[in-house]
Amino acid sequence: MLRNTFFAQNPAADSRTITFRDIEETVDAENNTQTVADTSELPLDLVRAGSKLIARAPIVGANIHDISVTVTTNQLTVHKNSWQEAGDEKEHFYVQECQWGSLSRTIDLPKSIDPDRTRASLHDGVLTIVMPLAATSHTKIIPVKDDAD
Incomplete structure (x- = not known):
């Protein structure tokens, strides 16, 4: 994250010549703090395991x-x-990277799931959401009728 923050503030920087001093210079001089951008979005992993999607x-x-x-x-x-x-x-913060307020994340799923069988659990600070894949597709062919009949 710090690397992303540095390059966002220094577009001309070359990753092959970055030094710790370069990073230190990106620290806000007035407050002498470094904060990470984009911390209001909850990070998560999404994997497929057999017939279910699992988000962590x-x-x-x-x-x-x-x-x-x-x-x-x-x-x-x-x-x-x-x-x-x-x-x-x-x-006085020198580094403030932790997000203590509200976090939210919405993602489009790559496969249809069954919301009625979805389960979520929290263990040791990791939220795990198990979403079984939908057994049937919701696609339906609609026959076209002739209005003359």
Whole structure:
């Protein structure tokens, strides 16, 4: 992430000549902090295992009451809502990469799934969503009738 942040701020930078000093210079001089961009989107992995799709997302520090999972036959949405206690006013971040607020992610699924048989669980900070593939296709051929009849 830090590399992506550096290159976004320094488009002329060459990855073969990057030095730690170059990265340090991207740190905000006024606040002397470095934050990672795009942290409001929840990262996740999606794999196919036999006749099911499995999504895994790291959701550290949340409990099951902070998480909502919504599925349709072709889309998955995961939302995590949490908060962070206010820190000591004397604290000053040098690096702030952790996302403590709300995270959300919606992805289109590559295969149709059965929402009624989908299950989600949270174990050791990893949300796992098991989505069985739909047994039948929802495609239907509609016959065209002649209006003259």
